[in-house]
Amino acid sequence: MTALIETKNLRKEFVLDGGGRLEAIAGASIAVNDKEFVCLLGPSGCGKSTWLRIVAGLESATAGEVLYKGAPVTGPGKERGMVFQEYSLLPWRTVADNVSLGPEFAGMDAKSRRDIAMDYLERVGLEKFADAKPHELSGGMRQRAALLRTYLCSEGAALLDEPFSALDALTKASIHRWYLEVMEQIELSTLFITHDIDEAILLSDRIYLLSGKPGHITAELNLHKESRPKGDFALTSQFLEYKKEILSLLQL
Ligand code: ADP
Ligand code: MG
Secondary structure, three states, X not given: OOOOEXXXXXXXXXXXXXXXXXXXXXXXXXXXXXXXXXXXXXXXXXXXXXXXXXXXXXXXXXXXXXEEOOEEOOOXXXXXXEEOOOOOOOOOOOHHHHHOHHHHHOOOOHHHHHHHHHHXXXXXXXXXXXXXXXXXXXXXXXXXXXXXXXXXXXXXXXXXXXXXXXXXXXXXXXXHHHHHHHHHHOOOEEEEEEOOXXXXXXXXXXXXXXXXXXXXXXXXXXXXXXXXXXXXXXXXXXXXXXXXXXXXXXXX
C-alpha cells in the first residue's frame, strides 16, 4: 500500500548569511498512512518545523524525496493544509469565514459555505463565535477554529506545527480532550510535531523520536490503541508505560 505522505532520506542544509552551512536534517525517512495520526517528537531545534515545511512544499529539500500518494511534492497544495503555533487565522475575517475558506476556494456559494461552517462550528461547540473576529477569541478557541479550518480545507492530510504549545497548561488539557472528540467526527491523516511527550502519547497512533544537530530519527513507536482514546487515557498505566519507554529512548 502506498503511504499518503512519505519522506525518503530527507536532507536539509541551510546556507547561512556568513556563507557557512547548517545541516538541519540528516537523511531521514518517515511515512504517514491514510487516517493515521503520526507525530514527530523531539527537542527544540532538531528540525521539526523545517521537516513539516518541506512536506507542505513551503521549503525545498537539499536531498531526498517527499511524496504524496507516491508522487513528488513540488509546492504547496490543498491536500496538505498546515496549522502553525500561532497566527493561523486571517485576522480580518470572521470565524465562520475563516473556517469555510477551503469551500470558498473550491467555488462554493456563500449560503452553502455558511451552512457548512455552522454545521462544523456547532459540532465542536464554537457556533456562538461564528461572527466574531479571531482577536475576540481566547488563544484556545483560536486554535480550535484554525484546526477546524485546516480539516475543512484539506483534502488529504493536516500538517500541525506545535498548534497547542503556546497555550497554558489547563487550556492545553481541555483542547486535547476536545481534539480527541473532534477526531472521532473528522477523520483525517495528520502529521503533527511537538516537543511535548504527554501530548504525543495522547494524540498519536505512531511516534517518530527525533534527535538534533542534525535532526535524525532515533526510534519509532507504534502505540497500539484499540480505539481513539479519550482525555483520561493520560491516567492509564498504558500511558505511563509509553512515557517510560520514550523517556528511556530519549535518555532523559
Ligand atoms: P524545531 O522546529 O525542531 O525547533 P527548526 O526546524 O525550526 O527546529 O530548526 C532546525 C535547525 O535549523 C535550527 O538549528 C535552526 O536554527 C535552523 N534553521 C531553521 N530555519 C532556518 C533558516 N531559514 N536559515 C538558517 N537556519 C535555519
Ligand atoms: Mg519548530
